[in-house]
Amino acid sequence: MNMAEKDTEHCEYMYVHEDVVKKVMDEMPQDEVLYDLAELFKVFGDSTRIKILYALFEAELCVCDMAQLLGLTQTAVSHQLRVLKANKLVKFRREGKNIFYSLSDDHVRSILGQGMEHIREL
Amino acid sequence: MNMAEKDTEHCEYMYVHEDVVKKVMDEMPQDEVLYDLAELFKVFGDSTRIKILYALFEAELCVCDMAQLLGLTQTAVSHQLRVLKANKLVKFRREGKNIFYSLSDDHVRSILGQGMEHIREL
DNA sequence: ATATCATATGAACAGATATTCATACGATAG
DNA sequence: CTATCGTATGAATATCTGTTCATATGATAT
Numbered sequence: 001m002n003m004a005e006k007d008t009e010h011c012e013y014m015y016v017h018e019d020v021v022k023k024v025m026d027e028m029p030q031d032e033v034l035y036d037l038a039e040l041f042k043v044f045g046d047s048t049r050i051k052i053l054y055a056l057f058e059a060e061l062c063v064c065d066m067a068q069l070l071g072l073t074q075t076a077v078s079h080q081l082r083v084l085k086a087n088k089l090v091k092f093r094r095e096g097k098n099i100f101y102s103l104s105d106d107h108v109r110s111i112l113g114q115g116m117e118h119i120r121e122l
Numbered sequence: 123m124n125m126a127e128k129d130t131e132h133c134e135y136m137y138v139h140e141d142v143v144k145k146v147m148d149e150m151p152q153d154e155v156l157y158d159l160a161e162l163f164k165v166f167g168d169s170t171r172i173k174i175l176y177a178l179f180e181a182e183l184c185v186c187d188m189a190q191l192l193g194l195t196q197t198a199v200s201h202q203l204r205v206l207k208a209n210k211l212v213k214f215r216r217e218g219k220n221i222f223y224s225l226s227d228d229h230v231r232s233i234l235g236q237g238m239e240h241i242r243e244l
Numbered sequence: 245a246t247a248t249c250a251t252a253t254g255a256a257c258a259g260a261t262a263t264t265c266a267t268a269c270g271a272t273a274g
Numbered sequence: 275c276t277a278t279c280g281t282a283t284g285a286a287t288a289t290c291t292g293t294t295c296a297t298a299t300g301a302t303a304t
Contacts, residue, residue, distance in 0.1 A: 017183070021187050028173075028176055034173055036241050040241055042291095045166070046291085047159075050160045051150075058149045059142045061143075065143050069147060077251095097249055097302065099250075105243075107240040118162060119162055164261095184281090185281060186280070201262075201282085201283085218271070219272065250302105252297100253297080254298095257292105257293090260289100262287100264285105266286105267284085267285105269283090270279105270281085273277090274275105
């Protein structure tokens with residue numbers, strides 16, 4: 001076998017391209033970071049939460065506003081806000097009986113914006 | 123009741139802030155777009171797929187390379203590549219028996235980059 | 245204090261999803 | 275053309291996730 005070829009290491013019954021694999025391994029972020037990253041995107045991967053985030057693009061809203069606006073139950077909205085809070089995507093303030101939610105920073109806009117660009121090109 | 127107050131419309135037993143809700147409703151993207159957007163992020167919301175994408179950041183790889191690199195079975199990788207292909211996040215070319223995958227465009231990098239920035243600040 | 249409003253929370257259920265196993269397909273070498 | 279390698283696919287299973295229902299909490303007004 002020609003040693004100049006990349007195929008050197010065994011992978012079950014297959015051969016891997018060893019040098020490339022090693023290079024990639026060195027550059028890969030830690031597993032935990034990649035896991036956290038997936039968890040973050042999981043939050044964006046639900047249309048209810050996306051709707052809530054988009055609604056908050058425009059204005060600060062209370063739970064009932066969002067429920068009415070999006071045609072959802074108060075409970076469903078509340079559960080999803082919990083997820084968004086846990087991931088620091090929204091912040092909130094109390095005003096009497098109402099709790100007003102808003103976007104916590106501009107990363108949300110950036111991330112959603114990039115996603116929008118991608119689907120526009122599909 | 124003071125008409126200068128925002129609370130005008132009924133929502134079950136609650137009142138919504140009508141003017142704000144209407145403003146937001148006008149600005150909201152179509153439901154279908156938001157659904158597609160959620161579907162896109164759902165693709166990023168899995169650590170196996172994130173790992174595959176990050177691996178492809180660095181180099182073009184065949185299925186077996188990825189399986190070995192990431193400690194996954196060939197089948198698992200193949201199933202996830204199917205999802206990534208369906209969402210136009212990766213492209214591929216055949217070279218003999220191997221099929222080499224690579225990132226299809228720079229949106230992937232942008233989206234992952236924004237996500238990374240967010241989790242760094244948590 | 246008590247009733248009511250706005251929101252949160254816990255349990256239960258239904259639907260979605262990732263992995264595995266078995267197998268099929270397409271390309272190549274002999 | 276047959277065997278083998280690399281990859282893809284379908285079915286089955288276990289886990290995860292979102293919604294609903296019932297109920298709890300926290301704030302306000304009377």
